[in-house]
Amino acid sequence: MKVAAYIALVLLVIPIQIVLLDRISIAGIRPDLALVTVCLIGLYRGEMETVLAGLAMGFAQDLFSGGALWGNLCLKPVLGLMAGLARRNLVNLTWAFVLTLMLGLSLLSGSVMYLLKSFAGSGTSFFLSARGIILPQACYDAILGLAAFKLIRLWKPRRTPLTAFTYE
Amino acid sequence: MISLHSIAGGKRTVLLLLALLITALLLLPESRQEPVLALGRHMAAAVSIPLRALEWVNQGIDGMWTRYGTLQHVREENFTLRQEIARLRQENTRMHETAAASTRLRDLLELRERLPYPTVSAQVVGRDPSNWYRSIVINKGAGDGLAVDMGVVTPAGIIGRIVKAYDRFAIVLLLIDPNNAVTGLVQRTRDEGIVEGTEKGLTRIKYLPLLSTVKVGDQVVTSGLAGGFPRGLPIGTITKIERREAELFLSAEIAPDTDFAKIEEVLVVTSPRESTQLPPMPFPLQPPARRDAGDQR
Numbered sequence: 001m002k003v004a005a006y007i008a009l010v011l012l013v014i015p016i017q018i019v020l021l022d023r024i025s026i027a028g029i030r031p032d033l034a035l036v037t038v039c040l041i042g043l044y045r046g047e048m049e050t051v052l053a054g055l056a057m058g059f060a061q062d063l064f065s066g067g068a069l070w071g072n073l074c075l076k077p078v079l080g081l082m083a084g085l086a087r088r089n090l091v092n093l094t095w096a097f098v099l100t101l102m103l104g105l106s107l108l109s110g111s112v113m114y115l116l117k118s119f120a121g122s123g124t125s126f127f128l129s130a131r132g133i134i135l136p137q138a139c140y141d142a143i144l145g146l147a148a149f150k151l152i153r154l155w156k157p158r159r160t161p162l163t164a165f166t167y168e
Numbered sequence: 169m170i171s172l173h174s175i176a177g178g179k180r181t182v183l184l185l186l187a188l189l190i191t192a193l194l195l196l197p198e199s200r201q202e203p204v205l206a207l208g209r210h211m212a213a214a215v216s217i218p219l220r221a222l223e224w225v226n227q228g229i230d231g232m233w234t235r236y237g238t239l240q241h242v243r244e245e246n247f248t249l250r251q252e253i254a255r256l257r258q259e260n261t262r263m264h265e266t267a268a269a270s271t272r273l274r275d276l277l278e279l280r281e282r283l284p285y286p287t288v289s290a291q292v293v294g295r296d297p298s299n300w301y302r303s304i305v306i307n308k309g310a311g312d313g314l315a316v317d318m319g320v321v322t323p324a325g326i327i328g329r330i331v332k333a334y335d336r337f338a339i340v341l342l343l344i345d346p347n348n349a350v351t352g353l354v355q356r357t358r359d360e361g362i363v364e365g366t367e368k369g370l371t372r373i374k375y376l377p378l379l380s381t382v383k384v385g386d387q388v389v390t391s392g393l394a395g396g397f398p399r400g401l402p403i404g405t406i407t408k409i410e411r412r413e414a415e416l417f418l419s420a421e422i423a424p425d426t427d428f429a430k431i432e433e434v435l436v437v438t439s440p441r442e443s444t445q446l447p448p449m450p451f452p453l454q455p456p457a458r459r460d461a462g463d464q465r
Contacts, residue, residue: 018294018305028369028429029299066296066303066331066341113300124346124367132367133299 006053013037014060029133031140032106034061038076039105040148042083043093050080071116079105095146102145103138110134269432275323276433283321285398287435288312293337302345302365303331306434311335319350319396319437325425326350326390326401327434338436343403344369344428352403352422353391354382360391363403363422371404376418382409388422396437 013033021030034057042050058076065072086101087093114129280287294305308314310333318330320340328348332339341348344365352363352373359380361373373388386406392399404422411418
């Protein structure tokens with residue numbers, strides 16, 4: 001059942017990313033829905049599930065990308081794993097944490113993608129890439145992640161009490 | 169001591185007498201009623217003031233009621249009209265969309281008829297899932313005869329080449345991606361070079377001869393020497409020439425003729441060398457009038 005749900009999620013997220021996200025692009029920058037999904041899986045379902053989901057989503061994303069590199073396949077599980085590990089050592093899952101985590105992971109993802117492209121020979125300036133792609137996408141990803149987090153909270157309210165000594 | 173009862177009884181008598189007097193006055197002939205009528209006029213004038221006020225209020229209430237009734241009707245009518253406007257707007261948008269699509273498809277069909285090479289038409293269904301590559305996803309793939317490295321064109325010019333071909337989809341790396349390169353030719357001077365994408369979303373032609381007389385405004389077309397494109401397909405117009413002292417070649421920036429953000433239908437050239445007779449300019453260049461008009465605006 002869980003496997004079927006994850007397959008359905010991958011089959012839903014990647015087509016949305018390819019077909020629909022262009023409609024909400026700002027100055028040509030689209031959020032990385034797969035990254036946001038993988039991070040949220042990491043936060044809510046743990047490391048193992050997010051690594052597997054990240055592998056599947058990264059692979060599907062690379063299949064439909066114009067690039068020859070398998071950057072997303074490598075990056076998405078790692079990012080999910082980092083989100084899962086961060087959640088493990090966390091007292092409370094707050095919106096500020098989700099926003100910061102998404103922003104940080106998206107910045108990391110962008111920087112690694114830039115490095116991969118540079119090693120592959122596309123000599124582009126890091127400053128231009130950071131200003132044109134990495135930073136705007138990180139902000140967009142963080143906002144989208146926060147919105148998704150709030151939606152999940154509405155649908156599935158917090159079970160743990162808000163005290164400094166509460167560990168899930 | 170005076171009894172209250174006797175006073176009341178006296179008052180009744182007085183009232184009765186007054187009533188009889190008034191009745192007697194009213195029974196008098198009209199000519200004799202003048203003093204009564206004069207008193208009545210003053211009384212009427214006095215009464216008419218609140219009467220008018222009340223009439224105004226009454227009219228107001230009546231008007232309000234009527235307006236309310238009318239408003240209710242207007243509201244319903246307004247609702248119906250709004251629905252009608254929404255429907256007509258929707259229909260108008262649909263018709264505009266259909267007209268635009270038919271224009272695009274007609275252009276594509278004309279291009280297909282003009283090109284002396286076998287082509288497959290396809291629709292753009294998506295964009296690159298990341299922001300790192302400039303590519304599009306088309307709804308035709310290996311099952312329709314498409315393969316990697318085939319050239320993709322629109323009526324405005326070339327747009328890229330296929331980099332991945334699945335059974336029912338293909339990924340087209342756009343010309344403006346820095347990882348893409350095709351052989352180009354400056355139409356006026358016949359100088360050849362390599363056209364590749366830039367970070368700014370434009371294209372650039374490299375390796376032009378240093379003594380080339382190329383100038384801003386020259387049209388660049390495909391040379392047909394390599395890759396999946398036949399000769400003579402428009403690429404763009406030179407906007408800037410870069411001459412560096414230490415370099416052996418010239419390079420020039422090209423503004424592509426195609427608007428890469430608005431590609432909806434494309435033609436894939438499945439076999440650019442199938443035709444035995446290659447005309448010098450197989451594809452009549454579409455003048456970049458639209459772009460110029462857009463710039464002037």
